[in-house]
Amino acid sequence: MSKYTPDQSETFRCPWCLGFKKYIQYHDEEWGVPVYNDKKHFEFLVLESAQAGLSWATVLNKREGYQQAFSDFDYTKVAQYTPEKIEEILSDTNIIRNRKKVEAAVRNASRFMEIQQNYGSFSGYLWDFVGGRPVQNEWRTLSEIPASTELSHKIAIDLKKRGFKFLGSTIVYSHLQATGIVNDHLVQCFRHQEVKQLAR
Template sequence: MKNRCFWVTKDPLYVEYHDNEWGVPVYDDDTLFEFLILETFQAGLSWITILKKRENFRKAFDNFNYQKIANYTEDKFETLLQDAGIIRNKLKIKATISNAQAFIKVQEEFGSFSKYIWAFVDGKPIQNNFVNREDVPATTPLSDKISKDLKKRGFKFVGSTVVYAHMQATGMVNDHTTNCFRYNECN
């Protein structure tokens, strides 16, 4: 039996996500945007809730196409509010639209969102050596800094906890615990 991080339940969706996605460095703007949106909707909820609705989010938000999302009309917004397959939070849906617009502006300024976000860690993952649950932070001074910068650029629902979760998910930090079989694979 494989040792996994403390937060992984027996749910096959969680196991699959942990074993194949979480903590793997992502440099692709499309995937970075998807995770940003999912993390935004996760604020205040459990990650498994989001994972279970991921395909619904994908359908509802045009496969996370930020070019399309940035141009959503009021009608599309109202349609999303009625979509029982996603989290129907008015502020988070509005934030998704404005975040798509801010995302495009960052791409225009830096050439890609990836160049912008990865510059905070000099282009390579921070390798942490956490042993147990208590060691893993919810925020760091770096996630505080990134959060502040994103907000300055017009992003919403990007508090330090959301940003740190995004950093973990996209491999900007390796927060697999040292006893997890993925720790060395993501190192």
């Protein structure tokens, strides 16, 4: 990965990302960018499931560890993980060693592919919930941004019916934010308009 130097000008960013360079880079380059690639969706599902009860900063710092432990987020490979492979992953200090979360990631890989079979792609399945167009919010303060919405609740219920684990409404909303299905950059953040223009 190339070295990233955050803009040191007066550019306004969403305040939640101002902890360290990797966090700022994630905000500036990834968060809120519309995702149409299934592999990227699976990566975020694994990471957001791992985040449950923790901070995103913690997960972000272990992202490379997850990439290695979960076969570069190749869901076809993850779905085939054996109990022995799961034990191997649980001994890896470069990830969050929570058995239920790791087992959920493996289970979810199979459910993920079932959705692909039924809808053509996981991305298409998710984007159908918003008619293929991102929800463009107009928040001005972090306190206005909800932890979950009717949309995330609806998707979480559907995923649960399909057998997904560790993907409740709050985690699903984080996924919608991260993958640009919802644009939750504050309106004064320089990325708000940039992300808005990336929608298909």
